[in-house]
Amino acid sequence: MKKSVKWLLGIVITLVALVLIMLAVVKNKEYSPSTTANSAAENSTIVDNTIKFSGDDSKPKVIFYPGALVDPKSYSIWANKVAQAGYSVYIVRFPLDLAVLNANAASKVQGNYDYIIGGHSLGGTMACRYAKNHSQKLKGVFLLASYPEKKGDLHEIKVPIISLTGTNDGVLNYTNYKKAKKLLPNNTIYEQISGGNHGGFGSYGKQSGDNTASISNAKQQNIISTLLINWLNHRISE
Numbered sequence: 375m376k377k378s379v380k381w382l383l384g385i386v387i388t389l390v391a392l393v394l395i396m397l398a399v400v401k402n403k404e405y406s407p408s409t410t411a412n413s414a415a416e417n418s419t420i421v422d423n424t425i426k427f428s429g430d431d432s433k434p435k436v437i438f439y440p441g442a443l444v445d446p447k448s449y450s451i452w453a454n455k456v457a458q459a460g461y462s463v464y465i466v467r468f469p470l471d472l473a474v475l476n477a478n479a480a481s482k483v484q485g486n487y488d489y490i491i492g493g494h495s496l497g498g499t500m501a502c503r504y505a506k507n508h509s510q511k512l513k514g515v516f517l518l519a520s521y522p523e524k525k526g527d528l529h530e531i532k533v534p535i536i537s538l539t540g541t542n543d544g545v546l547n548y549t550n551y552k553k554a555k556k557l558l559p560n561n562t563i564y565e566q567i568s569g570g571n572h573g574g575f576g577s578y579g580k581q582s583g584d585n586t587a588s589i590s591n592a593k594q595q596n597i598i599s600t601l602l603i604n605w606l607n608h609r610i611s612e
Contacts, residue, residue: 405573
């Protein structure tokens, strides 16, 4: 075998090994759903690699982008409650559980239907990018401990937007969050969940860097679902 071929083969083997190591590291850092979230997920079906909680399909689809490295089933508790209130919820699964790798993933779910999009943390930032570039059928945006950046500037969007945060959130960058308010419409609704933390917007246990919540995860999930259902009923349906 020629030296050049051996050299190239060695590079390929090294690159493959590095990719496999990276995948293993990322998988090891993934946040898994709680037992309660897994139980709630039993009420869902899989549609095009997306978790669907069925509601009234004549209403706009509710599409959700999970936070970075969070298993989509971790959001099943509030998603199931929203579906029971009449809105089908689609939780998108991303490569390596990173929405940044495919910000346009919602297009496969949305099709040509009216839709509402939201996301948690990095997922919300990517959801804003999608909303900005697919505004024709957009009916609303909801952000859970998240905010847009310039590529997802929504300040001229004429749809209802709600932003939820927790007072005990230790992950959200509040400086950037406050600066990003200029990228949202003036009529954006801002709600704080007293005692809620960053990981509490899903149900997957303690997140690295987060503060301890002073309310139970069950209570935070109930508050999230109540706020979203009220918003959907009174803002989207107007």
